[in-house]
Amino acid sequence: MQAVLNFIDNNREKYLQELKNFLKIESISSDPEKKSEMDRCADFIKEKFSELGLDKIQTLNRDGFQIVYAEKIIDHNKPTILFYGHYDVQPVDPIDLWKSPPFSGEIRDGKIWARGATDDKGQLLTHLKSVEAFLSTSTELPVNVKFVIEGEEEIGSPSLGKTIAAHKDLLACDAVVISDTSMYDDKTPSITYSLRGLAYFQIGITGPNRDLHSGTFGGAVMNPIQEMCDLLSGMKDKNGKITIPGFYDDVLKLTKAERDGFKKLKFSEKAYMKVLGVKELFGEKGFTTLERTGARPTLEINGIWGGFTGQGAKTVLPSKAYAKISMRLVPHQTPKKIEKLLKDYLKKAVPKSVTYSVEALHGGEPALTSIEGKAIQAAARAMKSTFGKTPVFTREGGSIPIVVEFGRLLKAPVVLMGFGLATENLHSPNEHFDLNNFHKGIHCSAAFMNEFIKQ
């Protein structure tokens, strides 16, 4: 095992260069113009699989962006770990706020800066490189390994569920490991045992059949932006409670033990506010910030647009207004039910003076797993030995819809072992990944495989 760890240390520069090359590919899954980049990125991973000497390298799906697969089966009597990750990334706008080009992979301050650095290219690469360290040093892998790397995570993984279902035997495993979450802070490793689900919608409001002069027609017809504001404003009250009827009906209440667990984490609201540059926090009354972001459902407006948005003054009364909103869900809420509740709300709230449309863009179930399992405990030991500190078990606010699917279809526990930091600007300009955590992540992945066979 020492040979493996030495190999990882000695190849730090080489691994960094590989990550940089990975990050240079502009694999934005939501952008129709980046289709060839998506294919290039899938090919890049297959090439890495091939360099490692993995077997059965293939694309599992026909429709949608490639879900690439590879495996190394050492011994059928050994347990099997399936590593999941995604090579697609978020869009880069607003582009002018990036300090270095989003696909340059510039290195400064001990970090690598690029879209996808922490979410998820940097994190997923740790597992490829840990396996490489075993194979390159002729150290026997403690477990059989399988890789499933997809390219549609940022657009809701539309192909992954059915692909897993279609390849249940090929993908059979004893645990699924996903590194697509964050550490509690830069000194405290953490294992996420719960993720929020997601229900994402686009709402459109149409008033008059064309843009009108606000002087000539102002005051006579419902302004679609006004109606949109009324609707969105009407979805949340002054206490931060979501007022869509029935929204909280299925919410699993936090146990006293969980609330105590949150309290024990040394969370500083003051430091949090400073980092975010706000003078006051705002959220659901009766809950702490960690509870609000990790264990309570939320509704956020992700985007809004309508009318004249250029420089200066144009006195238009617009025809249309749009908004994107999303709800983060907690057990036992479901995107289907939330979609119905939203549609019921709109049906009742929208007046006859406008028409509206609502489109469900993205959905995922919330997840909650036991922290007592063999895999999660092996991950905890690996993290402790790598980072020198016992990990905390956290609930994370983000969503990885596929976590639920993996557990359900493969009947295997899913371990969320994150090496990223919540402050690494995932989904924002200037995304980055701490190089020290990249390096430790590779160590931790190797340690995990070792620990998994121990007990």
Next chain:
Amino acid sequence: MQAVLNFIDNNREKYLQELKNFLKIESISSDPEKKSEMDRCADFIKEKFSELGLDKIQTLNRDGFQIVYAEKIIDHNKPTILFYGHYDVQPVDPIDLWKSPPFSGEIRDGKIWARGATDDKGQLLTHLKSVEAFLSTSTELPVNVKFVIEGEEEIGSPSLGKTIAAHKDLLACDAVVISDTSMYDDKTPSITYSLRGLAYFQIGITGPNRDLHSGTFGGAVMNPIQEMCDLLSGMKDKNGKITIPGFYDDVLKLTKAERDGFKKLKFSEKAYMKVLGVKELFGEKGFTTLERTGARPTLEINGIWGGFTGQGAKTVLPSKAYAKISMRLVPHQTPKKIEKLLKDYLKKAVPKSVTYSVEALHGGEPALTSIEGKAIQAAARAMKSTFGKTPVFTREGGSIPIVVEFGRLLKAPVVLMGFGLATENLHSPNEHFDLNNFHKGIHCSAAFMNEFIKQ
């Protein structure tokens, strides 16, 4: 006089070609990239002045877009008419909704289609062409004429007030004629005796100091779009009343005679709704549509933007949100007072969890003139003889801030003699101008000069 009218009829095609050339110039005053087009447009008008043989052709101002001037003084004992118009036009977006390119001046269905066709190039050209008809036929002009054509009307005429003040003697006149308003309908000429004023603002809300991941941070901080929606929604109630404290304090109440006058106009709500494609109208409770658009103050959201507005789903919790809003004012409201009331409202309503900015972009006083004056009565007779129908006196919802300034500085009555139609998409895609009204407008302008000296 018959020679003049014949000349106008015989030159219909030539005038149309000139209008087309005028409309091909992309004189968007709010677009910094169109500066050279603005200069080209001012030069075009000077050239027209020159072709007519007018005198003292010049640019009156040094700063801002050119205010061009020319005159023809026949006899110092004759009265003088000053014609005002503007050669700048509104932006063209959304460009994809135009059926023909906005600066092509395509002719179809008896109309000319282009940005600026009715607002105001087509309308202002009528007066140049009526003067041309007198001069070309060696018919003595009944009055001395002066032209003031500016290029900043669509951005609030920032240079015109001080320019008038600096050239009071040069601009001295007995009446100002402006054709920048609409006829009541395509068969009914009208003279506008009141215009609404305008107070236009841009509001910005900043929440966290950068875009955040809505999963990780959602629920913990105030979303600036949410706050913007709350603020905008809070400015108007379900009865269409504006709820900014003090907003209605200075509103001059409609007299019974005025309300009766509105009632007499055969206004069909059904036809109006059909044209606009809405199933229900919405406006201030207790007032009719004509009162709402002509004689009551309004507040419209002209634009809103923030967060992710591209295709698909991006789970961002944005840092910033913006909106443009404008109020139409009636006597005796003032933009200054309204700005103060809005700022007071925001100061009180915006919570500590976000910061805000508010910028006054554009303002103009409302105008109300007597319908008994000599000039307005001459205009009424000219319209009756040209269109074959007695004009109605209307209050118009739009704003021409400079109307107030002209009256105040030159101590001359301002006559608003509109040849456009409210349905001609001014400020919208597919702006156009009825060619019959263009032609009649030239006749009417000539008739007005004749009528003015009659009584």
